[in-house]
Amino acid sequence: MAKLAFLGLGVMGFPMAGHLMAKGHEVTVYNRSPAKAEAWVTKHGGTSAATPKAAAEGKDVVLACVGNDDDLRSVCIGPDGAFAGMASGTLFVDHTTVSAAVTRELAHAAAGMGIGFVDAPVSGGQAGAENGVLSVMCGGSEADYARAEPVIAAYSRICRRIGESGAGQLAKMCNQIAIAGLVQGLSEALHFAEKAGLDGEAVVEVISQGAAGSWQMANRHKTMLAGHFEHGFAVDWMRKDLGICLSTADEVKASLPVTALVDQFYKDVQKMGGGRWDTSSLFARLRKLG
Template sequence: MAKLAFLGLGVMGFPMAGHLAAKGHDVAVYNRTAAKAASWVEKHGGRAAATPAEAARGAEFVMACVGNDDDLRSVCLGPDSAFAGMEKGSVFVDHTTVSAAVTRELAAAAAKDGIGYVDAPVSGGQAGAENGVLSVMCGGDQASYDRAEPVIAAYSRICRRLGDTGAGQLAKMVNQICIAGLVQGLSEGLHFAEKAGLDIEELVEVISQGAAGSWQMVNRHKTMKDGKFDYGFAVDWMRKDLGICLATAEENGASLPVTALVDQFYKDVQKMGGGRWDTSSLFARLRKLG
């Protein structure tokens, strides 16, 4: 069992850190809102730290799952940061979805202090985190990944190294690009079915068994039909992720016309007051349009 730190106890980080504690690891947690860290300790044991540096002190591995590029920099750099508390030979594992650019920047900073760095964004949403069945896509040197993978296994169904530093973040961009188009297609299909007078439950029972089937179809069609979107992966976060995808596409020359269009559809959902709605709320936009 390892001595660990976990930074960021949001809807993903809270249960992920919990799985580590359940596996018997010695876990210290840090959250910007101290009450959330206290709540985690009350439920899972371990200890809460006042700063990332305090949480990281003496830890073999430091996991982070925060909000965006700036949030990640704030927990990694500076006198009270994780890197300031980490020892040479320890490994930083970043589960945040951020740009490949900030990943490479922070990995280089870590390397100067002899700290390993694995970018390891996740897919599977809140349910995947709670059930410990996330898909984890990783980048970094092989040695750091090999050390971190058995720890990540506490909350993953699959974990793979896909290349050097930044490869994990690039893979997560592919994941979000695929989801954006898929959810829009599902929304249009269900909208068409509704307008055509088809029974959505019966329809999905049939088509989900064929080539049109998807995780989104199976797990989201009922809540989409019922207009329930107050859960899941928020539109605000999806737009953040798609912004990273589109900016990276500008750099590498990839053409993402559907992604750019769906990003604007999510902007419409935000204008409807749905910034914290689940990404399946693209369906609500179509219903509003008539």
């Protein structure tokens, strides 16, 4: 069992940190809003700290799951950042979905202090975090990954090293690119079924057992048909992720025409007031269009 710190207690981090505690690790948490950290301690035990530095002091591994590039920098560097409290030979594991550029920047800074760094973005959503069955894609040295993997096992169904620093983030971009196309395709299929006068539930029951089946179809078609989108992974966060994908595509000279189009469809959903709706709300956009 290890001495751990977990930074960021949002819809993903809160249950992930809870799984670490349940596995017998010694866990100290930090959250930008202290009330969330206090609520976590009340539910799971452990302790909370007022700053990332204080949370990281004396820990073997520090994990983070925050919002974006700037949020990650803020918990890592500076006088109150986690790096300032970490000793040489310790390990930082980042579960945030961020750019590969900031990952490499922070991994380089950590290396200069003798701190290992693994980028380990996750897929599986809030339900995956709560049930401890996330898919985790990692970048970093083989040695650092070997130290991180037994800790990550507390909330993962699969965890794999993809390559060197930044490779985990690049793999997460592949994940989001695939999801964008899948959700739009599912939305169009359900929209077509409605317009054609078909029973959407009956259609999905049949086609989900064939080549069209997907996680999105199995887990989102019921709420889509019901017009319920107040759950899941928010459109605002998806647009953040797709922005990273599209920017990186320019850098590596990849062509992402469908991703770029779906990103604009999500922009339409934001204009409808659905920034906090689940990504499956692409269906709501089609319903509005008629």
